[in-house]
Amino acid sequence: MSNINAIITGVAGYVPDYVLNNEELSRMVDTNDEWITTRTGIKERRILTEEGLGTSYMARKAAKLLMKKTGADPDSIDAVIVATTTPDYPHPSTASIVLGKLGLKNAFAFDFAAACCGFMYAFDVACNMIQSGRHKRIIVIGADKMSAITDYRDRATCPLFGDGAGAVMVEGTTEEGIGLIDSYHRTDGKGLPFLHVKAGGSVCPSSRFTVDHRLHYTYQEGRTVFRYAVTAMGDDCAALLEGNGLTQNDIDYVVCHQANLRIIEAVAKRIGVPMEKVLVNIQRYGNTSAACMPLVLWDFESQLKKGDNIIFTAFGAGFVNGASYYKWAYDGDSAAVKK
Template sequence: MARINAVITGVAGYVPDYILNNEELSRMVDTNDEWITTRTGIKERRILTEEGLGTSYMARKAAKLLLKKTEVDPDTIGAILVATTTPDYVHPSTASIVLGKLGLKNAFAFDISAACCGFMYALDVACKMIQSGVYKRIIVIGADKMSAITDYRDRATCPLFGDGAGAVLVEGTTEENIGLVDSYHRTDGKGLPFLHIKAGGSVCPSSRFTVDHRLHYTYQEGRTVFRYAVTAMGDDCDVLLKRNNLTKDDIAHVVCHQANLRIIEAVSKRLGIPMEKVLVNIQHYGNTSAACMPLVLWDFESQFKKGDNILFTAFGAGFVNGALLYKWAYDGKTAADKK
């Protein structure tokens, strides 16, 4: 029996219409465009402002565009995986809401919570599910409404985050030398003190005290996160390159988590891969957590050629990190024209 390879066969994305640029942000908190740009590389971010809409709304928008673009029969979708840190509710899963809105009849759905590594982890899981031969098609979505957990009084963190969603279709093929090649993922449990939300979970449930003291927003110690992120992402990519007998020259593109331009540049330098190969859209969207990577694929799809080696790498809360090596499976320019 021929080996089944797992390939991405389509990419789509969604970002809200409202643009919060640095000039407007500087009227909300003590900051300015120069300070934000030089430290983060971010010029603007998209914010979902409509009342009553959450992560599932953006995820559904991206998934609907994906189905339209790929022209697949929705009844052939076997599963939906949604990577998110900002679910609509504690339960049910955001993925189940997306599935219901899409009206899929033959699929099951679940969420993956791995912060900024969520999409990369979910993609790896979906590929392994496809390789098992049990599933034919799986939709993987990375989506986050980071504005819901951002304190717009905190000048250190509020310039960083935006909202968005991206989706990919993963299918099986017996064609050789394309699709998922290898992955390497790790978690360092020491990260809790440096990047977290203090309240809202079972350790510190929501209360009047937690709301009054603004404990439901993202807290980050930036310097520590920066140091760990650069080291981890660089080392993880090195592992995959050595394990697969590749050099930096064999890599066509690097898809980094879009946390901070300085982090991305430092990872590029550590790997010895020029920034021309590193795909960056953080200036337009900011850090959208699990949505970052699929939004990069969506924006740069036209540059991908069949057979391109692509390195994915990310780092996030909990100090989760990893890298994934993937060989692109189709002519991206032709597909991107269907946007």
């Protein structure tokens, strides 16, 4: 029996129409375009403003476009995985809502919570499901409505985050030399004090006190997170390259979590890859957490070629981190859809 390789056969994305740029943000909090741009690289972010719409809405939009692009029969989808830290509800899963809205009859669905590493981790799980031979076609979605947990009175964090969703179709192939080759993932559980949402979980349930004291928003100690992120992603990429006998010259593209342009630049420098090989769209969307990586693939799909060596790397809350080595499986210029 031939080995099964797991490949991405299509990419799609969705971002809300509303653009919150730095000039408008400066009228909401004590900041300005120069301060934000020099420290983060972000010029604007998309915000889902319509009342009553959450993460599942964006995830469904991305998945629907993905199915249209790939021509996938809805009955052929085996599973839907949604990576998110901003689910619509504590339960049911956001993935189950997406599945229901898409009308998928033969699939199961579950959420995957790994903060900004969510998509990369969920993609790794989906690839293993495909490689087992038990599943043929899986939709993996990274989606977050970060505006729902962003405090627009906090000038240190509110410029960072935006909303969006990206999705990939994962299928199997017996063709050698393409698809997910290797992963190096780690978690340092000591990161809780430095990046978290204080209330809303089982330790500190929602109450009038937690709402009045604005405890349902993202808290971050920026300098600590910056230092850990650069070190972890740089070391993870180095370990992955060494383990696969690769040098910096073998890399065609790096898809880095879009947290902060200075972090991305520092990681690139640490692993010796020029910024020309690093795919960046943080200036347009900000940090969309689990949606960052698939949105990068969506934006740059047209320039990806079959056989390209791509390194994924990310870092997130819980101090989850890692890197993956992937060989692109198709020429993207024939598949990309103009946005």
